[in-house]
Amino acid sequence: MIDPLFLAEAAINGLLLGGVLALLALGLNLIFGVIDIVWIAYVDLVMICMYAVYFLVQVYGWPIWVGGLASVALGAVLGVGVHLLIISPILTSAPVNQLLATGGLLFFLQSFATFLWTTDHRSVRLTLPRLELFDMPISVARLVAFALSILVMLGLYLFLTRTYIGTAIRAVSQDREAMALMGANPQRVYLVTSAVGGAMAGVAAALLIIQYAVHPFFGAAFGPITFMICVLGGLGNMVGAFVASFVMSEVIAISGVIWSTEMGYVIAFVVFIVMIFVRPGGILTRRG
Amino acid sequence: MLELKNVTAGYGHFTALWDVSLRVDAGEAVAVVGPNGAGKTTLLRVISGLIAPRSGEIAFDGKGIGGRPAYEIVGRGIAHVPEGRRIFPALSVADNLKMGAFLPAARRRYAESLARVYALFPVLAERQKQRAGSLSGGEQQMLAIGRALMSRPRLILLDEPSMGLAPVMVLRLFDLIRRVREEGYTILVVEQNVRQVLKLVDRAYLLEVGRIKMEGRAEALSDQDFVRKAYVGL
Numbered sequence: 083m084i085d086p087l088f089l090a091e092a093a094i095n096g097l098l099l100g101g102v103l104a105l106l107a108l109g110l111n112l113i114f115g116v117i118d119i120v121w122i123a124y125v126d127l128v129m130i131c132m133y134a135v136y137f138l139v140q141v142y143g144w145p146i147w148v149g150g151l152a153s154v155a156l157g158a159v160l161g162v163g164v165h166l167l168i169i170s171p172i173l174t175s176a177p178v179n180q181l182l183a184t185g186g187l188l189f190f191l192q193s194f195a196t197f198l199w200t201t202d203h204r205s206v207r208l209t210l211p212r213l214e215l216f217d218m219p220i221s222v223a224r225l226v227a228f229a230l231s232i233l234v235m236l237g238l239y240l241f242l243t244r245t246y247i248g249t250a251i252r253a254v255s256q257d258r259e260a261m262a263l264m265g266a267n268p269q270r271v272y273l274v275t276s277a278v279g280g281a282m283a284g285v286a287a288a289l290l291i292i293q294y295a296v297h298p299f300f301g302a303a304f305g306p307i308t309f310m311i312c313v314l315g316g317l318g319n320m321v322g323a324f325v326a327s328f329v330m331s332e333v334i335a336i337s338g339v340i341w342s343t344e345m346g347y348v349i350a351f352v353v354f355i356v357m358i359f360v361r362p363g364g365i366l367t368r369r370g
Numbered sequence: 371m372l373e374l375k376n377v378t379a380g381y382g383h384f385t386a387l388w389d390v391s392l393r394v395d396a397g398e399a400v401a402v403v404g405p406n407g408a409g410k411t412t413l414l415r416v417i418s419g420l421i422a423p424r425s426g427e428i429a430f431d432g433k434g435i436g437g438r439p440a441y442e443i444v445g446r447g448i449a450h451v452p453e454g455r456r457i458f459p460a461l462s463v464a465d466n467l468k469m470g471a472f473l474p475a476a477r478r479r480y481a482e483s484l485a486r487v488y489a490l491f492p493v494l495a496e497r498q499k500q501r502a503g504s505l506s507g508g509e510q511q512m513l514a515i516g517r518a519l520m521s522r523p524r525l526i527l528l529d530e531p532s533m534g535l536a537p538v539m540v541l542r543l544f545d546l547i548r549r550v551r552e553e554g555y556t557i558l559v560v561e562q563n564v565r566q567v568l569k570l571v572d573r574a575y576l577l578e579v580g581r582i583k584m585e586g587r588a589e590a591l592s593d594q595d596f597v598r599k600a601y602v603g604l
Contacts, residue, residue: 246468246477249465249468249469250469250472252458252460252461253458253461253465253469256458256460256461257456257458259420259440259456260452260456260458261458261469261472262439262440263418263420263440263441263444263449263450263452263456264441264444264470264472264473264517264521265444265472265473265521266469266472267439
């Protein structure tokens with residue numbers, strides 16, 4: 083029998099992990115919902131931003147929050163760049179070409195990072211106080227990352243529901259042609275969406291680098307789970323992705339403590355495959 | 371106000387409009403009627419810029435707009451209420467109307483436009499917080515028209531406003547369109563409900579397999595022969 087305290091600790095860790103996963107999934111899902119293209123290389127953009135924070139903070143000695151803001155700005159610039167250089171020319175191509183193009187970007191970024199920075203694992207070391215809750219050690223870095231993720235997602239929610247351009251972004255995701263008839267240049271809406279999605283990758287990068295070491299294949303570790311969450315939540319469905327993030331992170335964390343971390347991912351994939359059959363339209367849809 | 375000269379348009383290898391010429395003067399209401407597949411929807415799409423003409427000229431206020439993108443043409447003063455209404459189902463009624471006033475010039479007069487639309491369609495004011503997708507077909511059509519009015523157009527293109535509506539609602543909707551007209555908007559409407567639309571407009575064109583076959587004053591065209599042609603396409 084497993085000590086219930088371990089299970090509680092796993093559940094808390096799952097919750098904390100879920101926050102950052104949700105951030106990744108929402109960024110990817112926002113872009114997909116509006117532009118209808120899956121950025122396969124999304125988490126690899128996060129990886130590039132993580133390196134940026136690492137160099138700024140660990141090598142050049144910038145304060146972490148300045149490094150974090152720089153990462154957000156870099157993410158937005160990368161998002162715009164990806165849209166202009168890669169997505170825009172193939173917007174009307176067959177979906178498989180779009181997947182190949184963003185998939186190609188993934189391999190480019192991985193090789194580029196390996197070439198520039200080798201395969202060494204690099205992390206930002208912060209001196210944070212230790213926290214204990216009922217004898218359970220809680221990582222302050224994770225707690226901060228979780229709190230900031232929730233805040234950023236709240237900000238995204240307000241942006242999409244309360245601002246003019248945010249509402250226009252939702253409108254385009256529902257009917258892009260009708261929105262063109264309202265006077266919105268779809269290209270411009272796509273650019274704003276790509277910048278926001280990229281900025282979210284930058285936020286995620288700053289929150290991940292204080293918990294995990296970065297290496298060129300970081301995207302391979304977090305990419306698949308991010309896609310699984312998006313599909314599980316229903317591609318383009320923001321609320322679904324948010325819920326699915328916590329379902330997946332709890333599955334990983336709890337089965338991780340019962341069996342092993344590897345087994346946690348195996349079970350997560352099993353849950354994913356089962357859910358695809360049971361709820362192919364996403365976790366929140368009533369019938370498949 | 372609007373003039374098409376020898377416009378040909380289509381999709382891919384398919385040509386939906388052949389050499390179409392028509393005219394809408396300021397303050398007029400004009401109908402284009404014809405059977406299914408005659409090219410009526412294509413005609414409106416080529417005017418509002420959703421597709422580019424292959425050849426021919428389209429002028430609005432004497433300036434060429436043929437081939438300009440849709441998001442630019444709405445700024446010139448043409449609002450298109452598309453086939454099937456195309457409201458944003460997951461947005462609230464109020465947000466749908468807000469999107470209608472997307473352009474800066476329209477946004478500046480948002481409050482005034484909104485009051486006008488709510489005065490025309492009081493049911494939209496009652497339902498402003500509701501999801502647009504939960505409205506009835508008739509209410510969705512009112513929302514689509516209201517959303518178009520929010521862009522402060524001078525010419526409104528209506529594509530099959532009566533489509534899918536119950537007969538009672540069709541009559542109510544035509545009454546409402548009549549009121550929109552009385553507000554001073556110029557209207558170009560495409561319809562299959564020929565009898566009703568001819569009571570609404572000043573002039574009409576008959577479109578058949580992509581070509582204008584007949585045109586004239588609404589009263590003169592209201593004879594049985596014309597109506598039969600438009601319905602069955604014979």
